[in-house]
Every structure is written in structure tokens, then in C-alpha cells.
Amino acid sequence: MRGWAGGRRALSSGGVPEGVPAGVPTATRPFESIPCDGRNRWLNLYRVWRAGGFQDFHLRMDGAFRRLGPVYRERVGTSQCVNVLLPRDAAQLLRAEGPFPRRRGIEAWSAHRELRNQPCGLFLLNGPAWRAARLALNREVLSPAGTRKFLPLLDAVARDFAAAMRPRVRDAPGGALTLDLHPLLFRFTLEASTYALYGQRLGLLGGGAAGGAAQRFIAAVETMLRTTLPLLFLPPPLLRRLHPPLWSEHLRAWDTIFQHADESIQRIYREFCRGGAGAAGGLLAELLLQGQLPLDAIKANVTEFTAGGVDTTAMPLLFTLFELGRNPGVQRALREELRAAEGGPGGAPPLHELLSALPLLRAAVKETLRLYPVGITVQRYPATDVVLHNYRVPAGTLCQVALYAMGRSPDVFPHPERYDPARWLGKDDTSFRALAFGFGARQCIGRRLAEAEMLLFLVHVLRNFTVEAVSTEDIRTVFRFILMPETPPLLTFRTLD
Ligand code: HEM
Numbered sequence: 001m002r003g004w005a006g007g008r009r010a011l012s013s014g015g016v017p018e019g020v021p022a023g024v025p026t027a028t029r030p031f032e033s034i035p036c037d038g039r040n041r042w043l044n045l046y047r048v049w050r051a052g053g054f055q056d057f058h059l060r061m062d063g064a065f066r067r068l069g070p071v072y073r074e075r076v077g078t079s080q081c082v083n084v085l086l087p088r089d090a091a092q093l094l095r096a097e098g099p100f101p102r103r104r105g106i107e108a109w110s111a112h113r114e115l116r117n118q119p120c121g122l123f124l125l126n127g128p129a130w131r132a133a134r135l136a137l138n139r140e141v142l143s144p145a146g147t148r149k150f151l152p153l154l155d156a157v158a159r160d161f162a163a164a165m166r167p168r169v170r171d172a173p174g175g176a177l178t179l180d181l182h183p184l185l186f187r188f189t190l191e192a193s194t195y196a197l198y199g200q201r202l203g204l205l206g207g208g209a210a211g212g213a214a215q216r217f218i219a220a221v222e223t224m225l226r227t228t229l230p231l232l233f234l235p236p237p238l239l240r241r242l243h244p245p246l247w248s249e250h251l252r253a254w255d256t257i258f259q260h261a262d263e264s265i266q267r268i269y270r271e272f273c274r275g276g277a278g279a280a281g282g283l284l285a286e287l288l289l290q291g292q293l294p295l296d297a298i299k300a301n302v303t304e305f306t307a308g309g310v311d312t313t314a315m316p317l318l319f320t321l322f323e324l325g326r327n328p329g330v331q332r333a334l335r336e337e338l339r340a341a342e343g344g345p346g347g348a349p350p351l352h353e354l355l356s357a358l359p360l361l362r363a364a365v366k367e368t369l370r371l372y373p374v375g376i377t378v379q380r381y382p383a384t385d386v387v388l389h390n391y392r393v394p395a396g397t398l399c400q401v402a403l404y405a406m407g408r409s410p411d412v413f414p415h416p417e418r419y420d421p422a423r424w425l426g427k428d429d430t431s432f433r434a435l436a437f438g439f440g441a442r443q444c445i446g447r448r449l450a451e452a453e454m455l456l457f458l459v460h461v462l463r464n465f466t467v468e469a470v471s472t473e474d475i476r477t478v479f480r481f482i483l484m485p486e487t488p489p490l491l492t493f494r495t496l497d
Pocket of ligand 1: 103122123124134304305306308309310312313316373374375377378379435436437438439440441442443444445446447449450
């Protein structure tokens with residue numbers, strides 16, 4: 001772990017007066033004097049390709065902050081951006097994001113929608129169209145009242161996961177089951193998000209092989225994410241010429257995702273029109289009932305949620321179990337907190353009260369996302385000029401808050417290498433430090449759903465099992481549009497009596 005000595009050097013060589021601590025902005029300096037990582041954008045792109053693709057992006061950014069300080073510019077292929085890592089710079093970006101915050105676009109995704117004549121959901125929309133859809137969806141998806149409706153559904157799936165695991169663990173030699181949990185976690189998150197979105201179960205936790213359609217969907221989401229990354233730095237027309245197989249693979253993956261979502265939507269819509277009860281409780285039925293969005297927009301967004309709800313949630317769960325597996329003290333403390341919350345005189349409280357009574361568990365999820373943020377950056381094009389560190393950045397410049405680098409910086413988190421959920425519960429200022437879901441009006445709309453799903457999953461695991469990590473070595477992570485382990489860790493489960 002490191003400080004940013006390079007950054008301090010860059011500042012002092014730029015004339016920070018004696019006695020002013022490094023990192024404190026003084027006079028505002030022009031954009032051009034922001035330290036630059038590599039001068040030639042195409043050479044930079046070539047270097048990235050040559051160094052084994054894009055999967056070390058988070059490590060390269062981390063290295064660049066170490067060399068250049070807490071703000072630097074970078075140009076890779078068609079993309080140029082300013083990268084920052086300090087919470088106060090993230091706060092500046094929030095202030096400058098304006099009423100229609102904009103992230104970096106994903107041209108390949110938009111190109112797919114255009115080619116297939118499909119409307120865009122929130123992720124790809126911008127301007128007033130984004131805002132109108134977002135306001136209509138916030139109430140059902142992000143508000144505490146909206147989220148509360150999903151809790152029993154998510155709890156039922158988490159309970160089933162534990163019930164399916166128990167006999168496998170009990171019957172394993174010595175009562176200890178060692179496995180790579182990540183395929184099961186995918187099934188869990190797909191089952192849970194499908195239930196929350198469509199109000200119907202897929203039956204993926206029964207122990208048998210996942211059905212062909214579910215398997216195809218999971219594979220398509222993985223392919224879509226993997227092929228997105230190289231597509232980010234080249235415009236689709238160029239890519240279609242340079243690498244047609246990658247492009248067709250990407251299109252095919254999206255088509256499968258759309259087909260899966262479309263089949264589910266059709267099923268629920270038919271039931272809904274017949275006044276059936278099967279769809280009760282799912283988000284789709286709520287949106288149809290609410291009638292605030294046109295059917296096309298509902299379909300576009302529910303499809304996006306379907307694609308966005310599986311890997312994003314499965315990965316932090318895997319990393320959390322690994323960290324609990326190699327930090328038995330933290331695992332014990334979480335189990336004690338759970339027992340205390342459930343053991344009141346009235347028995348287990350309602351789900352929303354139970355989750356509010358588990359601050360350490362919530363902090364554990366935050367701590368996981370600090371070390372292993374799903375997305376390694378949050379991006380904004382500021383609507384007005386903004387001062388980042390002490391540099392003036394013109395409106396419209398792509399700016400990225402580097403979450404992975406922030407989470408591992410000793411200048412932001414004392415002892416960043418420690419998995420220490422309690423750090424979120426003390427008196428230290430934590431503002432703009434937990435940004436894994438982004439910030440402001442454009443933050444992740446699935447945030448509450450994902451948090452509830454992760455918390456309830458962990459509640460059932462802690463209630464039923466102890467977890468150990470087979471190796472306590474750090475996991476090597478790779479960035480494949482979301483951050484994942486290069487090799488999933490092996491975990492050993494034992495049942496708790
Ligand atoms: C642990 C799980 C998840 C993480 C860490 C995560 C992270 C993020 C981040 C960083 C953003 C960009 C926010 C910004 O620009 O400020 C985002 C946007 C988004 N996420 Fe998530 N996400 C997760 C789960 C989900 C789930 C389960 C869904 C679907 C139900 C979802 C749907 C979306 C959508 C639709 C957007 C675009 C929102 C907009 O532009 O208005 N996410 N997410």
C-alpha cells in the first residue's frame with residue numbers, strides 16, 4: 001500500500017507555498033497543467049492491448065495515481081478523461097453535474113438498440129427523457145417504500161438457497177463442503193432478481209442443472225460484459241471493420257438477453273391482462289399498475305434491470321464470503337449481531353426492522369465494495385466548469401472518480417488493506433467515500449434492491465453456516481467491465497447447529 005508521494009512532488013514542484021500541507025488546493029491552475037499519463041492516445045491504446053487487454057485497467061489506474069498524484073489526464077483511443085481519487089473531488093463533480101447528469105456513454109450498447117430498433121432504458125438515456133423515466137421509476141425501485149415490497153421475495157429466495165445448501169454440506173465428507181460458489185451465486189442472483197422483477201420463480205436453486213434458457217441467459221450476460229470493454233475505446237463502425245467476430249458476439253449476447261426479458265415480460269403481461277395473481281409483488285406488475293410510463297419504456301427498463309441485476313450482485317457476495325472466510329473474527333461479530341437482532345422477546349422482527357438492526361452487516365457490504373467495487377470508476381461530464389484538486393476542468397470534459405484506487409488509498413482509508421467493517425461505524429468522516437453505487441440523481445437505481453438482496457443472502461448464510469476461505473492470500477482481480485476474481489476463491493461451508 002502506498003501514499004501518493006508522486007502527487008506531492010507534482011504539487012510542490014508546481015509551487016505549493018511552504019507550510020501548506022500537500023493535497024490542499026491553492027491557486028487554480030489551467031487544465032493543460034494536469035499531469036498526463038502517456039502523450040499519444042493511439043500508442044496508449046496499443047500499450048493496453050499489448051499488455052493483455054483491458055483487464056488490468058484498475059491496477060493501471062492505481063499505478064498512475066501513485067506516479068502522478070491524485071489527479072491526472074489520460075487518453076486511450078477515442079477516449080480522453082481526467083481521473084481523480086479524492087472524496088472531495090467526487091463532491092465537486094456532484095456539485096457540477098447539473099440537472100441532467102451524464103455518464104460515459106456505451107456506444108456499443110446504444111448501437112445495438114438502434115440496430116434492433118429497441119428503445120433505450122435509463123442507463124443509456126440522457127437529458128429530459130432520462131429525467132422523466134428516472135422520476136417515474138425512483139418511486140417503485142429506489143424509495144424505501146418501493147424496496148420494502150421486494151423484501152419478502154428476496155428473503156424467500158435467500159432462505160431457499162440456504163435450504164438447498166444444508167443437505168449438501170451435511171452429507172459432504174466430515175460435514176465440510178469445499179466449493180467454488182460462484183455458479184451458485186449466479187443462480188441465486190438470477191432467481192432473486194427475476195422474482196423481484198417479475199414476481200415469478202425460475203426454480204434455479206433446486207440442485208439440478210439450471211434450465212437451458214437460464215443457462216443461456218447467464219452466459220449471455222457474461223459475454224455481453226466481457227465484450228463491452230474492448231468496445232469502449234473504439235467507435236462501433238471501426239470495430240465492425242477491425243474485429244467483426246467480437247462485434248457479432250456482442251450483438252448476439254444482447255439479443256439473447258432481450259429475448260429472455262421479452263419472454264418474461266410477455267408472460268407477466270398476459271397474466272396481468274387476465275387479472276391473474278401470479279405476477280403479484282413483482283416490479284413489472286407494479287409499473288404496469290402505476291401506469292406512469294408507456295409500455296415500451298417499461299419494457300426497456302425492466303430488460304435493463306434484468307441484465308444489470310445478476311453479475312453486479314453476485315460478485316460482491318463472492319468477495320464478501322471470501323473476506324468473512326479469511327476474517328473469522330468479523331464473521332463471528334456479524335453472527336452475534338444477527339442473533340442479538342433476532343433474539344428479542346417478540347422473536348424475529350419484520351424484515352425491514354431486522355435489516356436496520358444490522359449496522360455491522362451493512363458496513364461489511366460497504367467494506368467489500370470499498371475493496372472490490374463492481375464498477376472501477378464513476379464518470380461524469382460536468383455541466384459547468386469545475387475545480388478538481390486545484391485544476392480548472394472545462395464543462396463537458398469526461399471525469400472519472402477512480403473507486404478502486406480510492407478504496408485502496410491510505411490517504412483516504414487508514415490501513416486500506418484491512419477488511420474492517422467497523423471503520424464505517426465510527427466517528428470518522430465517511431462522506432463521498434462509499435461510492436460503489438455512484439452518487440447524486442443518477443446513482444444506481446437498483447441500489448436498494450441489490451443491498452437488500454445481499455443483506456438477506458448473508459443473513460441466511462450466517463444463520464446456517466460457517467464459512468472458511470481455503471486460501472487466505474489476496475485474490476487477483478480482473479476488470480471485465482465489472483471487477484471479478486481472476487480465479488474464484490474456494491470456500492468451505494460447515495453447518496451450524
Ligand atoms: C452491488 C450491485 C450493484 C452495483 C455496485 C451497481 C453500481 C452501479 C453504478 C456505479 C452505477 C452508475 C451510477 C452513477 O453514474 O452515479 C449504476 C447505474 C445503474 N444501475 Fe447499478 N449497481 C448494482 C446493482 C444493480 C441492480 C441489481 C440493478 C437493477 C435492478 C441495477 C441497475 C442500474 C441502472 C438501471 C443504472 C443506470 C441508472 C441511471 O442512469 O439513471 N444496478 N449501478
